[in-house]
Amino acid sequence: xxxxxxxxxxxxxxxxxxxxxxxxxxxxxxxxxxxxxxxxxxxxxxxxxxxxxxxxxxxxxxxxxxxxxxxxxxxxxxxxxxxxxxxxxxxxxxxxxxxxxxxxxxxxxxxxxxxxxxxxxxxxxxxxxxxxxxxxxxxxxxxxxxxxxxxxxxxxxxxxxxxxxxx
Amino acid sequence: xxxxxxxxxxxxxxxxxxxxxxxxxxxxxxxxxxxxxxxxxxxxxxxxxxxxxxxxxxxxxxxxxxxxxxxxxxxxxxxxxxxxxxxxxxxxxxxxxxxxxxxxxxxxxxxxxxxxxxxxxxxxxxxxxxxxxxxxxxxxxxxxxxxxxxxxxxxxxxxxxxxxxxx
DNA sequence: TTCGTCGTGCAACTTTGTTGCATTGCCCGT
DNA sequence: ACGGGCAATGCAACAAAGTTGCACGACGAA
Numbered sequence: 001x002x003x004x005x006x007x008x009x010x011x012x013x014x015x016x017x018x019x020x021x022x023x024x025x026x027x028x029x030x031x032x033x034x035x036x037x038x039x040x041x042x043x044x045x046x047x048x049x050x051x052x053x054x055x056x057x058x059x060x061x062x063x064x065x066x067x068x069x070x071x072x073x074x075x076x077x078x079x080x081x082x083x084x085x086x087x088x089x090x091x092x093x094x095x096x097x098x099x100x101x102x103x104x105x106x107x108x109x110x111x112x113x114x115x116x117x118x119x120x121x122x123x124x125x126x127x128x129x130x131x132x133x134x135x136x137x138x139x140x141x142x143x144x145x146x147x148x149x150x151x152x153x154x155x156x157x158x159x160x161x162x163x164x165x166x167x
Numbered sequence: 168x169x170x171x172x173x174x175x176x177x178x179x180x181x182x183x184x185x186x187x188x189x190x191x192x193x194x195x196x197x198x199x200x201x202x203x204x205x206x207x208x209x210x211x212x213x214x215x216x217x218x219x220x221x222x223x224x225x226x227x228x229x230x231x232x233x234x235x236x237x238x239x240x241x242x243x244x245x246x247x248x249x250x251x252x253x254x255x256x257x258x259x260x261x262x263x264x265x266x267x268x269x270x271x272x273x274x275x276x277x278x279x280x281x282x283x284x285x286x287x288x289x290x291x292x293x294x295x296x297x298x299x300x301x302x303x304x305x306x307x308x309x310x311x312x313x314x315x316x317x318x319x320x321x322x323x324x325x326x327x328x329x330x331x332x333x334x
Numbered sequence: 335t336t337c338g339t340c341g342t343g344c345a346a347c348t349t350t351g352t353t354g355c356a357t358t359g360c361c362c363g364t
Numbered sequence: 365a366c367g368g369g370c371a372a373t374g375c376a377a378c379a380a381a382g383t384t385g386c387a388c389g390a391c392g393a394a
Contacts, residue, residue, distance in 0.1 A: 028341065047381075061343050066382065068341095082249035084306075086350075087381060104300050115298065121290050122307060131282065132314040133271050139308040140289060147299040195372065214350080228374050233351065235372095253381075254350065 023075045033058050034068050038078060038092045044103055044112040046087035083112050084143055100138060106146035115142070190242045200225050201235050205245060205259045211270055211279040213254035250279050251310055267305060273313035282309070 016035045020027040037053040038045070045053075047065060054060045069090050072078035081089045083105050091103075091114055102115040122138055124131075183202045187194040204220040205212070212220075214232060221227045236257050239245035248256045250272050258270075258281055269282040289305055291298075 026340080030342080059343095062381090063344080063383080064342050082251065084249065086253070086255075088253070104298055106300070107303060123288050123290065131271055131309060133273070133309060133311040134317055135309055135311040136274060137310040139306070139310060141306040142298060142300060142302055143304040143306060144300040144302040150301060193371080197373075226374095229350090230352080230375080231373050 019077070023072075023077050025071060025075055025077070030054070030058055030060055030064060031068050031071075033060070034065065035072070035077070035092070038072075038090065042091075043114055044079075044081050044083070044089035044091035046083070046085075046089050048087060050090065081112070081139065081141070083110075083141070085110065102140040102142065104142045104144070104146070106149055107143055108145050108149040108152075111146060112141075113146075186244070190239075190244050192238060192242055192244070197221070197225055197227055197231060198235050198238075200227070201232065202239070202244070202259070205257065209258075210281055211246075211248050211250070211256035211258035213250070213252075213256050215254060217257065248279070248306060248308070250277075250308070252277065269307040269309065271309045271311070271313070273316055274310055275312050275316040275319075278313060279308075280313075 016032055016039060017027045020031060020035060025031060033054045034050060037050055041053070047062070047069060050069070051060060051062055051065050054065065069078065069080075072090070073080050076093065078090050078092055079100070081091065081103060083089050083103075084107065089112055091112075102121060103112050104115055105112045122140055124135070124138075183199055183206060184194045187198060187202060192198060200221045201217060204217055208220070214229070214236060217236070218227060218229055218232045221232065236245065236247075239257070240247050243260065245257050245259055246267070248258065248270060250256050250270075251274060256279055258279075260268075269288060270279050271282055272279045289307055291302070291305075
């Protein structure tokens with residue numbers, strides 16, 4: 001299947017090329033590299049990280065990367081999300097199109113994992129009355145400390161906001 | 168009452184000064200101006216907007232503003248949120264401390280309104296299995312077009328991201 | 335061939351936020 | 365009153381993320 005699975009073995013040239021073509025995107029080497037990085041990582045990455053990973057194989061410019069990411073977002077292949085830090089993050093739409101998903105952001109290591117879809121998680125009716133809005137998207141982000149980081153000796157590394165001089 | 172109500176008439180000097188003191192913050196003129204702007208607006212504002220509003224009354228420097236906002240966040244008076252655009256936004260904790268709330272972000276005019284608390288809106292259990300995380304905060308943002316903007320003739324001004332929606 | 339378009343690159347720029355350091359004013363102990 | 369220290373603020377320079385303008389090469393169509 002070429003439904004953009006995010007498992008590593010699926011991040012091969014053939015399937016990603018098909019995905020690009022079906023989205024109406026010319027599958028250039030750089031675009032293939034970008035989508036393969038996104039598929040391989042399977043989580044929301046800041047553009048800088050994507051660039052670094054792509055540059056492992058290709059000479060690539062950040063402007064071109066931003067343009068490719070914009071194109072992916074515009075064509076519905078990828079999604080742009082805000083994390084707790086300053087950089088926007090990009091991830092593939094896992095599974096079929098248009099199904100938004102939540103994210104888990106680790107305040108300590110900065111990883112942002114994709115979680116299942118937002119349906120059944122957010123009760124839109126619960127905020128319906130206050131929400132006289134035509135809803136386009138729902139962004140849900142869980143901030144916390146991931147399992148891997150909790151196992152670590154908890155070095156206070158001031159990831160986003162922590163100990164900036166308490167009192 | 169000095170519980171940080173966000174109604175305009177409550178954004179007076181006396182109540183905000185009390186709020187600051189009770190949070191252990193020395194109520195300087197600038198800090199009072201900042202918290203009064205936040206209380207008066209009652210929504211999540213980017214630092215740039217806050218600075219502009221504060222500067223209507225005070226000479227103020229952006230560095231000082233950022234430090235004041237950091238202090239408010241650290242003391243639990245205000246919250247920092249990411250909007251669809253690049254700037255972080257700040258709003259007061261409406262009501263009592265520690266109760267997080269959702270936001271509605273208008274893609275057209277950029278206003279970000281505060282909505283009721285997140286309890287009852289996000290079903291944490293629904294993503295519990297996938298979430299081996301110590302949860303620190305939950306950020307919920309509804310992106311869409313607010314009622315006021317829908318009534319307008321809909322100038323296509325591509326404010327942040329428009330067409331990035333569902334497929 | 336020539337033209338136009340597309341993909342990419344480079345440099346310069348903008349926006350947002352941060353850091354380092356100086357200045358001011360207040361409190362406190364003497 | 366005096367002087368030291370500290371908290372609050374300001375200024376300038378910096379830093380990171382992202383954007384804009386323009387150039388250049390490849391490639392297909394006329």
